[in-house]
Amino acid sequence: MTGFRSALQALNVNVEHTRAKDDDPTVCPACHKRLRTTQGLATHLSTAKSCRWYKKGKLRALTLPGEFAVDEDVLMRDINEPLPDGLEGQMEEEPGLSYHNIRGLHKIVDSVPLRACWKTRELWFKNDPEHTHIIYHRNPIDTVKTLLGNPAHANNIVYRPKRVFMNASRDSRIYNEMWTGDWWNTVQDRLPAGSCVAPVIIATDKTQLTQFAGDKTAYPVYLTLGNLPRAIRRKPSQHACILVAYLSVSKMVGDELSKKQKSTRIQQLFHDSMRIVLEPLIEAGKSGVEVTGGDGKVHMVHPILACYVADYPEQCLVTCAKYGTCPKCEVDDSQMGDGDPGPWRTQRKTSKIIEAARANSTSISNFQERCKQDNVSGGVRRPFWEVFPHCDIHMTITPDVLHQLYQGVVKHLIHWCSSVMTDAELDARIRSLPPCFGM
Template sequence: MTGARITHPLLLGLTNICMCTRTKLSSKAFLLMALLPIPNYLHPNKHMQGMLEDRLIHQCLSIVLQPLMKAAKVGIMMSDLVGNVWHCFTPLAAYIVNTPEAAMLACVCRKTSPFTMASYLQFGDIFRHPSHTRSITLDQLDSITVDPNNLEAYFDACAEYRLNSVCTPFWMNWPLTDPSIFLMSEPLHHWHKEFFDHDCQWCLTIVGTSELDFRFLILQPITGYCHFTGGISRLKQVTGRGHHDIQHYIVGLISGAALCHFIIAVCALMDVQYLAQSPTPDDDLLASIDQALLTFHEHKDIILTSGA
C-alpha cells in the first residue's frame, strides 16, 4: 500500500480447482476479497494491543465472509462451466496460514497448538494429543463470565485455557467449520522455511560451517539446479526457491560427516516434506508420512545430545 500503510490481503479460492492450476500465479485462481486493516493501538500494554488486533481481524472476517456463511446454511444457486445450475453450499474447506496466524484464527495463545490440546511443553511428545475442536473452544469461551470489554480481566481469565481473548470467533456461526480441520499448513513457512531455519542450521552446527560450505562449493553444477558457489552459511534474504534448492543436496552432503542417527532424523523430515507435497494424497501416502514422523521421533534425541 502507498503512504506507509499496510494491510492483510484476504484471498479466496475454490477447492475444486486442480492443484496444478491453483498453485500457478499466472492462473489467477485466487480472488482478492478484502484488505484487512493493521491499525496502531494507543493502549500502553502490548498484550492488550495484540488482543485488540486479533479481535479486529475476526470481526472483519465475520463481515466479509457473511455471504459465504449464509450460503453454507441455506445454499445458493450457482452455474457450472457448461451452464447447469446447481444448489451449492459453501463450507470453509481450508484456510492457508502460517503458524502465528493459525493460532490467532483458532483463538489460542502463541506456543499453543491450533490443532490439538498440546501446549509448547508437550510439543516433543511422540503421540498426537486430542484435537482442539470448535466445541471445546466455544465451551471454554462460554465458561468465562468476565466482561470482554474489561480487557485486562478478560485476558487473565482466558489465560487459564490458553486462549487469545477473542470473544467472538468469525467461524462460530459458520456451519461445519472447525479450526482443527480447516487450518492448513502453508508450504513456504511450514516446509521450506522450517527446513532452512531448523534442519539446515542443525546440519551447519554438526558438520561445521566451513566444511558444509566447502561441500556445497565443490558440487558439480547441473543445469536446472542452483549451484551455491559461496556455500549456504552466509546467504541472506533467501527465498522459498533457495530453501527448496538446498533441500536437494543436504542429505547427501552431510553423509560421512554426521552421526548415523542424526542423518536418519534429517532424512525422515525431508521425507515428510516431500511426501506432503504430493498432489494426490491417499491412505498409503498418509501412512508413509506417519512412518517418517515416527522415524524422526525415534532419532530426534541425537539433535539435542549433539548440541545442534
C-alpha cells in the same frame, strides 16, 4: 502531336503518367511519373501527397472485395470510376455490428454484469469512536457464482467427491485434489439429496506495499473454490482467485493503551471484520443457493469454509491459538519438540474454553489468563467462525511452507547439525555430497 495529346486528354489519360518500364529508376512506382534523376524521385515520394503512401509501405496492391488482383495500369486509370452494381451493393451493406457508434459500444460494455459490487463498512471501539477502521468488501456468494459460472472452466469444475485408488484391489488411495479427500465425502453425506458442496478457500496475508511514502500496507482477502483443479487455481491468468475484501490496516493509537491491550484490539478488529465479510456464507452453507454453471445447468450449492491459507502468525490469529503453540493440536509450547503427537484441537472445544472464560472472568486480564491456561490466545471473545456450518476452523488450516517447513524443520536441522559437529566438519561433509540437479 498536338492532336494526339488532345485525344489522350479526352480519354482522361495524363501523358506524363503513362506506364514506363519497371526497371527505370527515375519512374515513380506509385503514379508512374517520370522524374529527371533518382534524387528527384526520392524527393517526389516524400513530398507528393498522392504518392506518400507508397514510401510508408501502405496499399502496395489495391484489390477490390471479392475480386482477384487486377493489373496496376487498369487500377490507376479506373480507381475513380464507380464500382460495378454487384460490388456497390456489397460495400453499402452494414457489417452486422450490435452498435452504431462509440456511445453504443460503451453502453454494451457497461451492461456487462460485475463480479460483485464493493461495499464499505466502518468499525470503531466504543471508548474511542473518533478513530474509525474502514474495510472494503463484497458478497462472497456473488464471487462463488462467478467462479462456478465461468464458461472457460465449465468442463473442469467438479461437483461430486471421488475416491481414487492406485489399482483394482483398492488397497491404496490417491489424494491429489480436494474432491479426492475424505472431508468432501463426509460433508456430502450431511447435505440433502441433490445438493453439492462448494469448498470455500480463504487466503489472507498482510502485504507491505512500499516504504517510501509512509510505510503503506494492505490486508487483502482472497477467495477461491475447491471445485476447480489446483492447476487452474494456481494460475493468475485463469482468474480463479477473486479478491473479496480489504481489511483495515490502521494502527491502534492511544497513549493510555498498553502493548497487550493493542494486541487484543487488533485480534478483535480482525474477527469482527472477517465476520462481516464472510457472514453471507453462514446461511448459504445451511440452506444452499442455486448457481448456474458455465454449461447452463443449475446446481444447488452449499458453500462451506473448507481451507484457510495463511502464515503461522495469522494461523494463530484465525484459530485463537496461543502464539508459539500448534494451531491444529493441543501440544503445549514446551512440548513442541517431542516426537509424540498431541490430541487434535477442535472448534467445539475452543469455543467452550472461550465461553467458560467469558462467563467466569471478572476482567479482561482475568479472561486472557484463563484462556492461556488452555493454549488459547484470550484476545477474542466471539470468533467469526463459531456459527459456520460443517466447519472446524482448526481442520481448515493448511501447512505453511515458510514458517512451518523451512523455519520449523529445515532451520532446526541446520541448528542441530551445527551443534553436533564443528563448522569445518560440516563444510567438509557438504562439499563431499555428489552433485544434484537444483542444489
